[in-house]
Amino acid sequence: MSIAASVNDSRVTGSSTRSWKAPIGFGVGALLALFVFALGGPATTAVFRVSDDSDRFRLADIALPANVVGWVVAIALIAITVYSYLQVRRGAGINQWAGIAYAFLFVVGFLTWVVGIADRPTISLAGLVAGSVTLAIPLIFGSLSGVLCERVGVVNIAIEGQLLSGAFAAAVAASVSGSVYVGLIAAAFAGVLVSLILAIFSIKYLVNQIIVGVVLNVLVSGLTGFLASTLLSRDSATFNSPPSLPDIRIPLLADIPVIGPILFQQTIVGYFMYAAVIVIWLGLYRTKWGLRVRAVGEHPQAADTMGIKVNSTRFWNVLLGGAVAGFGGAFFTLVSVSTFTRDMTAGQGYIALAALIFGRWNPIGAFFAALLFGFATNLRFVLSIIGTDVPSQFLAMLPYIVTILAVAGLVGRSRPPAAGGIPYVKE
Amino acid sequence: MKLELQGITKRFGSLVANDNIDLVVNPGQVHCLLGENGAGKSTLMNVLYGLYEPSDGHILVDGKPVTFRGPGDAMAAGIGMVHQHFMLIPVFTVAENVALGDEHTKAGGILDLDKTRARIREISDRYGFDVDPDALVEDLPVGVQQRVEIIKALVRKAEVLILDEPTAVLTPQETDELIQIIEELKAGGTAIVFISHKLREVKAVSDVITVIRRGAVVGTVEPTASTGELASMMVGRQVSLSLNKAPATPGDTTFTVRDLTVPGPGGQKLLDNVSFEISKGEILAVAGVQGNGQTELTEAILGLHPHASGSVRLNGKELLGMKVKDIIREGVGFVPEDRKVDGLVGSFSIAENMILNWYNEPPFAKGMAMKPSVVLKNAREKVAEFDVRTQSAEAPVSTLSGGNQQKVVLARELSRPLNLFIASQPTRGVDVGSIEFLHKRIVTERDGGTPVMIVSTELDEISELADRIAVLHGGELMGVVPGDTSRDVLGLMMAGMTAEEALGQGQHRDTGETDR
Numbered sequence: 001m002s003i004a005a006s007v008n009d010s011r012v013t014g015s016s017t018r019s020w021k022a023p024i025g026f027g028v029g030a031l032l033a034l035f036v037f038a039l040g041g042p043a044t045t046a047v048f049r050v051s052d053d054s055d056r057f058r059l060a061d062i063a064l065p066a067n068v069v070g071w072v073v074a075i076a077l078i079a080i081t082v083y084s085y086l087q088v089r090r091g092a093g094i095n096q097w098a099g100i101a102y103a104f105l106f107v108v109g110f111l112t113w114v115v116g117i118a119d120r121p122t123i124s125l126a127g128l129v130a131g132s133v134t135l136a137i138p139l140i141f142g143s144l145s146g147v148l149c150e151r152v153g154v155v156n157i158a159i160e161g162q163l164l165s166g167a168f169a170a171a172v173a174a175s176v177s178g179s180v181y182v183g184l185i186a187a188a189f190a191g192v193l194v195s196l197i198l199a200i201f202s203i204k205y206l207v208n209q210i211i212v213g214v215v216l217n218v219l220v221s222g223l224t225g226f227l228a229s230t231l232l233s234r235d236s237a238t239f240n241s242p243p244s245l246p247d248i249r250i251p252l253l254a255d256i257p258v259i260g261p262i263l264f265q266q267t268i269v270g271y272f273m274y275a276a277v278i279v280i281w282l283g284l285y286r287t288k289w290g291l292r293v294r295a296v297g298e299h300p301q302a303a304d305t306m307g308i309k310v311n312s313t314r315f316w317n318v319l320l321g322g323a324v325a326g327f328g329g330a331f332f333t334l335v336s337v338s339t340f341t342r343d344m345t346a347g348q349g350y351i352a353l354a355a356l357i358f359g360r361w362n363p364i365g366a367f368f369a370a371l372l373f374g375f376a377t378n379l380r381f382v383l384s385i386i387g388t389d390v391p392s393q394f395l396a397m398l399p400y401i402v403t404i405l406a407v408a409g410l411v412g413r414s415r416p417p418a419a420g421g422i423p424y425v426k427e
Numbered sequence: 428m429k430l431e432l433q434g435i436t437k438r439f440g441s442l443v444a445n446d447n448i449d450l451v452v453n454p455g456q457v458h459c460l461l462g463e464n465g466a467g468k469s470t471l472m473n474v475l476y477g478l479y480e481p482s483d484g485h486i487l488v489d490g491k492p493v494t495f496r497g498p499g500d501a502m503a504a505g506i507g508m509v510h511q512h513f514m515l516i517p518v519f520t521v522a523e524n525v526a527l528g529d530e531h532t533k534a535g536g537i538l539d540l541d542k543t544r545a546r547i548r549e550i551s552d553r554y555g556f557d558v559d560p561d562a563l564v565e566d567l568p569v570g571v572q573q574r575v576e577i578i579k580a581l582v583r584k585a586e587v588l589i590l591d592e593p594t595a596v597l598t599p600q601e602t603d604e605l606i607q608i609i610e611e612l613k614a615g616g617t618a619i620v621f622i623s624h625k626l627r628e629v630k631a632v633s634d635v636i637t638v639i640r641r642g643a644v645v646g647t648v649e650p651t652a653s654t655g656e657l658a659s660m661m662v663g664r665q666v667s668l669s670l671n672k673a674p675a676t677p678g679d680t681t682f683t684v685r686d687l688t689v690p691g692p693g694g695q696k697l698l699d700n701v702s703f704e705i706s707k708g709e710i711l712a713v714a715g716v717q718g719n720g721q722t723e724l725t726e727a728i729l730g731l732h733p734h735a736s737g738s739v740r741l742n743g744k745e746l747l748g749m750k751v752k753d754i755i756r757e758g759v760g761f762v763p764e765d766r767k768v769d770g771l772v773g774s775f776s777i778a779e780n781m782i783l784n785w786y787n788e789p790p791f792a793k794g795m796a797m798k799p800s801v802v803l804k805n806a807r808e809k810v811a812e813f814d815v816r817t818q819s820a821e822a823p824v825s826t827l828s829g830g831n832q833q834k835v836v837l838a839r840e841l842s843r844p845l846n847l848f849i850a851s852q853p854t855r856g857v858d859v860g861s862i863e864f865l866h867k868r869i870v871t872e873r874d875g876g877t878p879v880m881i882v883s884t885e886l887d888e889i890s891e892l893a894d895r896i897a898v899l900h901g902g903e904l905m906g907v908v909p910g911d912t913s914r915d916v917l918g919l920m921m922a923g924m925t926a927e928e929a930l931g932q933g934q935h936r937d938t939g940e941t942d943r
Contacts, residue, residue: 286537288530295516295527302514305478306528306579307499415518426478 022094023085029106030077033070037109041070046115047122051257059257062125066116073109077102114379119387126258128375128382133262136374137273137335138163138345141328142352143359143366144276145191148321149198150361151284152314153297153419157213158198160349161220162322165190166329168224171340172232174242174333183242184268184330191326192319194220199318203311206423217349225342232340245269245334269331276324281363293317297417300424310424325349354403361416376402428489428505428586429453430475430618435484437470444470446643447484452587457609457619459629459650462639463661463858464829468622469511471639472589475620476508477501499528507580511592513572517565522547524564525579543582550581554611569716570601577608588612589620594628598716599886599918606632624661624859626654627887662860670863672870675894678707682847682878686737687747689723689902697723699902700737705847705878710869712893712910713882716921720902721882722764725851728880729761730754741847755784758846762836762853764882766829770836773825777817778806780824781839809838814864830861837865841872848872851882866892886914898926905929 046066050059080102084094115123142159149156169190174183194216202209232240245267254264263274284290292313295303300310333340351373358372359365380395388395430452437445444467452458462468473479475486477495485492488504495501501508515524522543531542544560551558556574564572573593580588590609594602609619609632623629629636630650638645638660645660658666682705689698698720705711715721727735730751739746746754755761763769771780782791782802790801806820813834817827824835833854840848850869854862869892873879883889889896893910898920906926908916919929 288532288536288538291523291527291530291538295519298518299514299516302516303527305476305498305508305510305514307497307502308528418517 020088022099023081023088026077026081026084026102029102030074030081033074033077033106033109037070037113038067038074039070041067041113042116043067044116044121046112048111048115048125049122050125052124052126057255057257061122064112066112066121069112070109073105073112076105077109080105114383114388114390115386117389118383121386123382123386126261128378129258130261131378131381132371132375133270134335134374135377136370137270138328138331138348139352139355139370139373140273140277140367141331142325142349143356143370144280144363145321145325145328146353146356147280147284147361147363147366148324149195149318150356150417150420151293151297152317153300153417153422153424154198154202154314154318155209155213155421156198156318156321157210157353158194158216158220158349159325159352160345160347161213161217162191162194162325163329163332163349163352164217164224164343164345165194165220166326167332167344168227168329168340169326170330171242171333172239175239178243180243180245180334183334184327187330187334188323188327191322191324191329193322194326195318195322198322199315202423203314203318206425209421209423221343224340228340228342236339240339242333242338244338267335269328269335272327277363277367280324284363294417297419300419300422304424304426314424325352351399351403357416373399373402428618430506430587431487431490432471432475433485433487435471435474435486436482437467437474437479438482444642445474445481446641448639448642448644450637450644452618452620454586454618455613455616456634457613457621457632459633459636460620460622460639461624461626461629461636461657461661463624464856465858466639466661467642468639469591470642472508472591472620472622475501476506476589502529502583502585505584505586506589507577507583507585507587508589509573509576509580509591509593511595513576515564515572515575518563520561520563521558521567521575521578522560524575525560525582529583546582547578550578554608556608569596570598570604573597573601573605574608577612585617587618587620589622591622592624593621594623594625596717598921599914600922602628625887626657629657630654658859662858664860666859666863670866670870670891672892673874675709675873677709677894678876680704680706681742682706682880683740684728684737685740687724687727687735687739688737689720689727689732689735697902698727698735701899701902701904702737703897703904703907705880707876707878708873709894710873710879710881710892710910711895711897711907712889713880713897713899714886714889714917714921715884715899717884719899719921721851721884721899723902724899725761725764725849725880725882728754728847728849729759758844760840760843760845760848760877762833762840762850764851764855766832766836771824771832774823776806776821777810777815777824777827777835778803778820780835781806781809781842783839785843805842809835809842813838813868828858830857833857833865834861837868841868845872845877847880848877849880849882852884853881854883854885854888862888886917889917890914 044066046064048062048064050061051057080098083098087094115121142163145159145162146156166187170183170187173186174180198212198216201207201212247265247267248271250264254260284293292303292308296308296310296313304310329345332344352370355369355373356366358369359367376399380398383390383395384392432448432450435445435448436443448471460468460471470479474481477498477500486495487493493504495504516527522540525547526538526540526543531539533539547558547560550556556578558571558574558578564575567575577588593605597605609621613619621629621632633650635647636650636652636657637647638657640661640663648657684704685702687698687701688696691697701724703711713721713724723732726732728739728746730746730749735747737747741757741759744757746757767773772783779802782805786792786797791798791805803820810817810820815827815831815834815838817831824832827835837853853869854865857865869879869881881892895907895910896912896917897907898905898917900921900923905920905924908926916929919932920926924932
């Protein structure tokens with residue numbers, strides 16, 4: 001037993017790595033807060049409206065003096081930076097709540113500052129949150145598709161193509177049939193079709209998964225673009241004017257301020273999104289199916305020796321992923337706008353991929369990561385409405401800056417499924 | 428359960444990996460399958476485990492013929508296998524690994540790991556495995572991981588347990604523990620197939636030994652057979668197992684390492700203040716369990732670790748900080764631990780591989796141009812001298828067997844005038860016949876007056892070659908001991924005891940055993 005003990009010892013001492021990434025990152029943000037939010041804080045009051053006048057329950061607005069909040073936030077951020085510096089110097093870990101508190105305070109500081117310097121320093125919190133969720137819906141479906149595929153070891157770059165094909169199929173099928181539900185089913189099938197090609201080429205013919213994914217995106221973009229400019233534009237009344245999905249409002253619950261509308265006043269796509277996150281999470285971590293799926297993505301050979309059919313597990317999961325992303329694609333043409341336009345997904349599939357990585361290949365993580373990206377996108381719209389001095393080009397960059405930061409630095413120790421991208425060939 | 432293999436033949440194209448093999452495994456018996464690497468042992472077991480379909484022959488369980496379409500069928504029939512490379516998922520807990528493929532579920536496919544945990548505890552207690560069902564597999568020492576593999580098989584009610592090269596990754600003490608476990612399983616009625624090429628262990632554990640050579644059964648013998656007898660059956664000719672090297676006659680100390688430290692990517696020390704020296708004409712063997720700093724030690728000497736600190740002096744010249752190319756020019760011969768990755772370019776010809784690190788020097792090059800005819804001539808000479816079995820010196824080196832590939836690496840490194848020779852795992856994956864040859868060449872180099880450093884995880888090899896033995900554990904040097912130090916003491920040092928502690932305890936242990 002002395003062997004086991006000593007091996008463990010060496011492991012502990014061996015892994016006491018001191019990473020200064022967190023204190024440095026915190027420091028940069030704290031300085032930014034000090035100079036911009038505190039020293040550059042306007043002497044105005046930023047008003048966050050919690051409820052609209054038409055709401056059943058009305059809560060008072062939150063009014064924050066911008067420069068005071070700026071100072072409070074800056075000092076708190078500096079304190080967290082110092083704490084993390086001391087922890088790392090002692091060789092101890094940083095409490096994850098410190099990171100969460102830091103992020104929350106930074107967002108509060110930034111929002112107060114950016115609203116404070118606007119022409120009309122009033123913003124609807126409910127609108128901001130609800131808009132974020134709405135914008136995040138296709139991202140969430142996309143990253144769930146990524147979770148399903150990558151967890152079995154197939155890299156899914158084709159999320160973009162799956163979303164776009166879903167959007168196209170939903171528009172055409174719903175227009176022709178006049179039923180949104182037919183549109184939804186068609187969208188899922190279109191996603192499955194894209195996945196089928198990905199699955200056949202990457203699992204059966206062992207083609208590089210990233211290349212197949214990229215090619216599929218280009219293919220779907222070209223194909224739907226071609227059909228849109230020929231078939232759809234020739235008779236858009238028949239082919240490209242789908243009905244919209246109605247909001248389904250759950251009485252009373254939807255009246256809860258701020259979170260009511262995002263949870264209980266959604267289209268069927270929105271409710272499916274919540275259900276999908278929960279079902280896929282439970283499935284992956286609580287069921288026999290999930291255990292096998294994760295095993296296949298981590299160590300396919302081990303799974304094989306335990307009698308699990310690796311390639312068929314991969315195949316069906318990739319198809320399921322396609323169905324999820326395709327269904328999410330319907331959001332673009334049945335919820336967001338009522339017409340299909342060329343390349344209307346505009347790279348959201350790639351952002352979904354980033355959300356997947358930021359969310360550490362976990363459905364719930366991906367959900368919150370996608371929400372963050374939705375928030376960044378929505379902030380841009382909201383801020384341009386209230387008339388801010390921040391250049392609109394910078395605001396347009398916001399979601400992508402968040403993406404880069406998230407994927408590059410903030411992820412921390414994130415570990416993708418070990419067998420990702422590697423085809424499984426029985427010897 | 429009685430397991431019989433009748434006339435199993437497995438062909439891969441024109442290659443016959445198994446040729447008409449018969450084997451009978453009885454309950455409560457340890458049946459050893461002895462053979463060299465590539466003799467067809469693993470192929471046979473993969474046939475038995477349903478991973479390969481036999482080209483011919485039958486598998487009989489209790490006298491009835493069965494067909495296995497996959498590992499699932501084999502497991503259902505009561506056959507469990509512990510692979511040489513563990514089939515465990517590192518990020519899963521022990522319970523999840525054990526449950527995989529044979530899950531207990533509640534309604535709706537929800538996992539019921541509690542039942543699995545209970546089964547693990549039950550088996551763990553019964554055999555004294557000391558395994559925590561909720562530990563992450565990647566945090567467990569290799570020996571414990573192996574027990575998890577055994578539990579996996581036992582949970583599935585395996586009555587025949589196949590252990591494929593089970594001791595390759597274990598320390599000597601862990602090997603002893605494994606042998607204990609095998610004894611207990613045997614007492615419980617489990618039949619065990621023990622695959623190995625290590626004669627000592629095979630003799631220690633087995634009840635029956637079947638020797639396989641080139642895919643066919645050479646014979647079945649009792650464990651009382653001498654190691655020499657077993658070795659010659661395995662290789663097909665007489666092999667001398669002991670090198671009978673002359674005692675070293677150390678000359679001047681020309682190679683000294685002082686306080687050599689290699690930091691890891693996260694700031695931990697992969698090699699911690701290691702100091703030793705080697706004299707001309709002696710072999711220092713570095714022992715240790717895989718991954719305790721040996722790789723870093725050899726690579727740091729060769730200049731592959733830019734952040735290494737301390738001092739490495741050869742003939743009074745500081746090597747640390749020099750470029751790899753210049754270090755090689757100083758006369759350092761280096762055999763890397765993984766020849767396929769670091770030693771050879773698989774698609775290059777034998778001739779090209781023979782000059783990989785001196786291609787641009789005369790006589791192989793003149794100015795910008797290489798001289799292919801000289802390169803080829805050199806290769807033909809070396810192929811003859813080192814007995815590389817090949818059709819042509821122009822064949823790609825990847826077509827050679829492991830032993831012959833290793834001969835190519837050694838031929839390249841030993842063909843220059845050397846001031847220091849370092850060989851890491853010089854005989855890993857090499858057949859017994861070639862081992863003898865390679866060892867002799869290394870000793871010849873020593874006798875020619877070169878300081879030699881050998882790194883090996885095989886204690887047999889260490890004892891065979893070493894004039895002195897250095898033991899590494901966790902990146903630290905546990906001490907340097909004489910070449911004839913007992914395996915017990917070396918094992919304790921490999922597990923983290925200093926030389927003094929280990930010598931004390933080793934003696935204590937020896938007396939303890941004589942008392943009994």
